[in-house]
Amino acid sequence: MRVIIIGAGIGGTSAGIALQRLGHDVRIYDQIRENRPVGAALSLWPNGVKVLNWLGLRDEVAALGGHLDTMAYVDGHTGDTMCRFSLDPVTDQTGQRSYPVARADLQGLLMDTVGADRIHLGMRMQSISQTDDEVTVTFENGETATADLVIGADGARSLTRDYVRGTPTERRYSGYTNFNGLVPIDTRVGPVDQWTTYVAEGKRVSVMPVAGDRFYFFCDVPQPSGIPYDRSTGIAPLREAFAGWAPGVQTLLDSIDPATSFNRVEIWDVDPFHTWTRGRVVLLGDSAHNTAPDIGQGACSALEDSYVLGLLFATTSLGIEDTLRRYEHARTQRAADLVLRARKRAAETHGFEPDVTEAWYDGLRRETGENVIRGIVGNIADSPVSIGGLLA
Template sequence: MKVIIVGAGIGGTSAGIALQRLGHDVVIYDQMRENKPVGAALSLWSNGVKVLNWLGVGPEVAALGGDMADMVYLDGLTGETLCDFSLAPVTAQSGQKPYPVARADLQALLMERLGNERIHLGRKMVGIAQDEASVTVTFADGTTDSADLLIGADGARSITRAYVQPDGAPEIVREYSGYTNFNGLIPVDSSIGRATAWTTYVAGGQRAAVMPVAGDRFYFWFDVVQEPGLPYDRAEGVAPLREAFAGWAPGVEALIDAIDPAVSLNRVEIWDITPFSTWTKGRVAILGDAAHNTSPDIGQGACSALEDSFALGIAFATNTVSVADTLRRYEAIRAERAGELVLRARRRGFETHAFDPEATAAWYESLRGADGVGIIRGIVGNIEGSPVNLGAGVLLD
């Protein structure tokens, strides 16, 4: 069976590998002209890593991942340690160690494993048509391609998402999450945080954090609560961070000082989409951000896309009635869980960004002297319902 996938991101490439391993002929198209992922890095919690293990790239992913052994919260203004605890229980309960990884490194690995010759860049999809026998994609340059199946992994502004919605369905609208994220990569610096810890500074509904990735680097990110659409010129560099985090602890000052905007600094407004139930139409389905655009507040965005790839692969390995039937079964496996993760991230963002000041103050107080049990319970709770766990994702002593 020939499969067209639109989108060469983490979701699209992992889905391609899953279907290729089943013997299908996979081709990927993407409008980007070179591998320049949005965002410097991502959190691969245990559910996401397990999918990558299943895809046959586990050792390579482990080599790309940072040794994130502990989690530390600090008062953003004073630098006082609020809590400091091991993440080993996450590994013990889930059966897999989590890894932060540089997004470009992971995407390059997946593209190479699929086969770069199967990935065609600079091809923007502008139209979809299907009949009983095939689906045809039209590109902006006027060319077309046809296949038995189309997977739209074409991101938050997906064309495929609009195509699969039933006639008369409400318009699906992206919603602003209330903050902008600045992120990038810097060398590990002990004045900011330990090389083996996810360190987060919190105050006033804003956060500054670092996570270790391979190559003795930190992935850093800042959350700045602000209105959408504010102008930003890359020539401003870190000036907005100096303004938003003025008076913060020395570790945050050191983090801002360590950023070289010419090397690695991204600015992304954070939006999500309220969950919806229709992911398929005949021979066409959506996957990843096209299906469940979420904020990064629980670190499950990439993991959820990887879960899509797992579910899609399992559906095609086990169901044979028709392409449309198999895609509906994929939708049934994924839509409810993926939607719940979107809502969990939204609730978490509401709590951490002081949109309810009392709730945020209570969260800060709960961090003071915490042993990590409650936080780990939340992390594992996001993992345990994953389809990759086959109903046995959490083992407690």
């Protein structure tokens, strides 16, 4: 089977590897000209890691991942620890450690595994057309490519999604801006093996360890969309948003080099929808379920897509369109649930309803870890990779 994948991100490359392992001829096209992904890092919870293990990348992914043993919430104003607990129960129940990883490192690994000769960069898709037997993609440079199947893994602003649904899809602003990047590990900010999050005023400052003695940091600032930002001002918005916050936060801000690693991203998502296929064209990853990062399941959900699509092409035999419909049936509800869970979490943590957020802060001061672990595991429990179930 000839396969065209639009998008060389986590979803597109993982799907490419899965289908290559089945012997299919895969070509990936992306408008980017080099591996410079949006966002510094991502959380790989056990469901995502298990897919990568299944793709044969167990050791490589473990080497890229930060060593994450504990989780803590810290009062953003005082620096006092509100709660701290082990993440071992997540590992014990799911059978797999979690790994924060630098996005460029993971994407580079996946692209290398697919093979440079299979990936075509600087190719922006313009249109799709199909017959009963094949699909043709036309690119802005006038080139065309034809295959038996097209997978649209072209992200939040997906053109493939517009083709599949027959209409442009409106995105929904999540109510906050995320600033993120990579900095050297500094134990004055948080322990080297801990996910540390400072909270106050509906804002968050968080660090997680990744390979290379680095922290991945992200800072959430609730604000309207469309606020102008000039990169020459560097981290000035963070200085303003977190003025007077705890010493650990100030140490983090002092360590940020905007010229090296600093991203500003308004957070948007898409209302869940359940039409992911049109003939021989199918959606995967953010094009199918653009999700806010509040539960850390965006990349994991894309990896689940690749896992299910690979399994179905390995085990069904009634034709491409039948297989794609089964994939759609298997994935849309699970993905929709994660989109809505992330929205709910964003509302709780970002002060959209101040009383709700203050109640959450109060609960953190009494938290033993049980409730947080239940939430993390709950996001994983219904994953298609949870074969054998969760062990208490």
